[in-house]
Amino acid sequence: MEARPAVDDAALGRGAWSVLDANRAGAATVPAPGLYPHQWNWDSTFVAIGLARWNTRRAGAELLGLLAGQWRTGMVPHIVFRPARTEAYFPGPSVWRSRENPASPNGTPTSGLTQPPLHALAAWWVWRHAADREEAAALVRRLYPMLVAQHAYLATTRDLGGGGLAAIVHPWESGMDDSPVWDAPVGALPAVRYAYRREEPPGCHSDSHQDRYVWLALRYRDSGYDAAYLREDHPFAVEDPMFNGIWLASCQVLAELAPLAGADPGPHLEAAERIRAGLLERLWSDGVFRARDLRSGRLSPVSTVGCFGPMLDPGLPADRVEKLVGVLESPRFMGAAGYPVPSCEIRAPQFDRSRYWRGPSWVNTNWLLRLALAVHGRTDLVRLLGAGTLRLVRQAGFRECFDPFDGSGRGSGDFSCSAALTLDLLADNVGI
Ligand code: GLC
Numbered sequence: 001m002e003a004r005p006a007v008d009d010a011a012l013g014r015g016a017w018s019v020l021d022a023n024r025a026g027a028a029t030v031p032a033p034g035l036y037p038h039q040w041n042w043d044s045t046f047v048a049i050g051l052a053r054w055n056t057r058r059a060g061a062e063l064l065g066l067l068a069g070q071w072r073t074g075m076v077p078h079i080v081f082r083p084a085r086t087e088a089y090f091p092g093p094s095v096w097r098s099r100e101n102p103a104s105p106n107g108t109p110t111s112g113l114t115q116p117p118l119h120a121l122a123a124w125w126v127w128r129h130a131a132d133r134e135e136a137a138a139l140v141r142r143l144y145p146m147l148v149a150q151h152a153y154l155a156t157t158r159d160l161g162g163g164g165l166a167a168i169v170h171p172w173e174s175g176m177d178d179s180p181v182w183d184a185p186v187g188a189l190p191a192v193r194y195a196y197r198r199e200e201p202p203g204c205h206s207d208s209h210q211d212r213y214v215w216l217a218l219r220y221r222d223s224g225y226d227a228a229y230l231r232e233d234h235p236f237a238v239e240d241p242m243f244n245g246i247w248l249a250s251c252q253v254l255a256e257l258a259p260l261a262g263a264d265p266g267p268h269l270e271a272a273e274r275i276r277a278g279l280l281e282r283l284w285s286d287g288v289f290r291a292r293d294l295r296s297g298r299l300s301p302v303s304t305v306g307c308f309g310p311m312l313d314p315g316l317p318a319d320r321v322e323k324l325v326g327v328l329e330s331p332r333f334m335g336a337a338g339y340p341v342p343s344c345e346i347r348a349p350q351f352d353r354s355r356y357w358r359g360p361s362w363v364n365t366n367w368l369l370r371l372a373l374a375v376h377g378r379t380d381l382v383r384l385l386g387a388g389t390l391r392l393v394r395q396a397g398f399r400e401c402f403d404p405f406d407g408s409g410r411g412s413g414d415f416s417c418s419a420a421l422t423l424d425l426l427a428d429n430v431g432i
Pocket of ligand 1: 031032041043177178338
């Protein structure tokens, strides 16, 4: 554990603002200096959530800047590249070649993949917490058609299993890039070797694994980012409980936002019901939600923090909530960790306290789980998660992730998500 002087709330808040200001690049906030120099999809939604109570305009600009990269298909890309530093990250625009695709936005280079659809939830959070109601309502009216298009894309092009859920077509789409959940589907891909420059913090997958990730992205690119190819030929298609739990929660809040845009909330509530039914029928197994590999038909044998995503649904049946909370509190997750919430079940052979998404705790998943627990009235655990997360950043700084046993920081420093969500936690340390 790095020795740091005790940090009070005011100093912690000031520190969070200085990270967000230093990582600002035009309307966007990049995830971290150096390592991630562009605008990332779910990172920006977390930044908007963290800014929501203080700066409606900046939170709105963050979301609008990201959605400027939205494709005509409705897909919101996982990276929107900043023109000044195009090749400062691998794979950069010359790999994705988005501009060769007629569906991509004019002039804005992006990746060809997406990330968890937290956008409606972030827009709702901004609207809910904004001091200036008019400004927030105007923002919602601008965002609404983009969010509708995004959800329609997921419900059509990404329902690859035909059961009402959206499939991810690359591990990078999960936001939990190196999770052991992807080991089996990625292990089934051909072994390849590329020579490329990639800066990764220690703790990422071996090169051979990363090479398969790149190969998978190139295959999709070479199809012309084609929807029929995804259905028929693409070798990676997984229904992930966190991705779909987030989508469900976003559908529910989109129903609340619809009247502000003069639209009917009904279709969003129907979509939420379809996703709930899909989650229960297709992913519930052995007391948790598990990712389904559509190519092998198998459910993931390993439980991770993603298993709890469907708890974001207020309509999840109480018996399922109880089971999930039991698992979360048990020594499999929080019960044997010093700090919430390990990204992988501690007893799993794949658990590794130091490797990305294979053990370390993240502020963003803690925030999502805390929201899920609040939705189900588990104030005791909401407090525990909030306090445990603040303890992490107080002790180790705004790191990308943290050792779940001793709380030491891992990955990049000055990480925008961790800073932004700290602001939200500081403002609301008890309930939601
Ligand atoms: C890593 C993380 C992902 C995040 C990205 C940018 O790829 O796994 O969750 O969006 O970095 O911070």
